[in-house]
Amino acid sequence: MTVHYNRLTKEPYLRLPTPLSNIIITPHRLENIDETATALAEILNDPRVYPWLEGPPYPYQHEDGVKWIEAKCKENEDVLSTLRRYLEQREGMSNSKSAAVVSKQDREFIDTCPFTCIREVLEEDAASGAPLKDRLIGDMTLARYTFYEHPHDSEERSEAQRRNNELPTGDENIIWALGDFLAPSHHGKGIMSLAIRTLIHEWGIPHMNVRHLRCCAFQGNEGSLKVFERNNFERGVTLKDWVPVSESRGGGRKSIVLMTWRGA
Ligand SMILES: CC(C)(COP(=O)(O)OP(=O)(O)OC[C@H]1O[C@@H](n2cnc3c(N)ncnc32)[C@H](O)[C@@H]1OP(=O)(O)O)[C@@H](O)C(=O)NCCC(=O)NCCS
Structure with missing residues (x-):
């Protein structure tokens, strides 16, 4: 179980296993904010x-992407600096030339998941294998559940969220x-199935102590349902006409299918 460390850019990241090891999951970055916001707008308007x-x-406007990335970078500042410090200490103790890794035995649990950007690696450092150039192809979030089974804006939903949010790290x-979402250019190649597996097993379970997971998809989103089943x-249950849809997306309500994880 590993979090990789790019020594050249000082970035912790996750890497999908073969045959998709050209795909990594990284935190958001301020240094290429324009490029990432452009990619986000392209994907999210498709x-x-x-x-x-x-x-x-x-x-989805470019400006929405810029604000989102700035907020994510701020939110992850602390966890990333802790991770960097830790990974650099490990690197100091090791003479290995391979990418530095962090294992679960050496860490306290963490309450957030900074790994959200799914990126395709375009160029690697020949000596260390560290990614040198990549591009954003998707996004995933692992966060505390918001209890879709209770009606939108209901007291029960707020109460369930409050109780879940109060549980300690x-x-x-x-x-x-x-x-999650992925650029259509990369659909149907097994990327999201493996990205979710990697996020759960390489970060969620060992570093956040994730034991219970739920998600939902709009009824008819067979791709998403299949990815979670895998x-x-x-x-x-399917909740009919449940989620209010914004006017800009056509308004009305959509039915959702709730999904629960059976565990590792
Ligand atoms: C849903 C989504 C994340 C799937 O990612 P992906 O990387 O294309 O999925 P995978 O290639 O891992 O596919 C996994 C399985 O689902 C199937 N699948 C993928 N897209 C499908 C579709 N549109 N219809 C039916 N089955 C589909 C694949 O054939 C594969 O099945 P298999 O195990 O029998 O081979 C991607 O299509 C997407 O971003 N969609 C738009 C946004 C979205 O729906 N996000 C999820 C919101 S809940």
């Missing part, structure tokens, strides 16, 4: 992506949720 998502604004009763989630 008709093969935006109709399946509830959260992001639509149409590393508590095995915390319910976590996953969300990761040991099972389909639960």
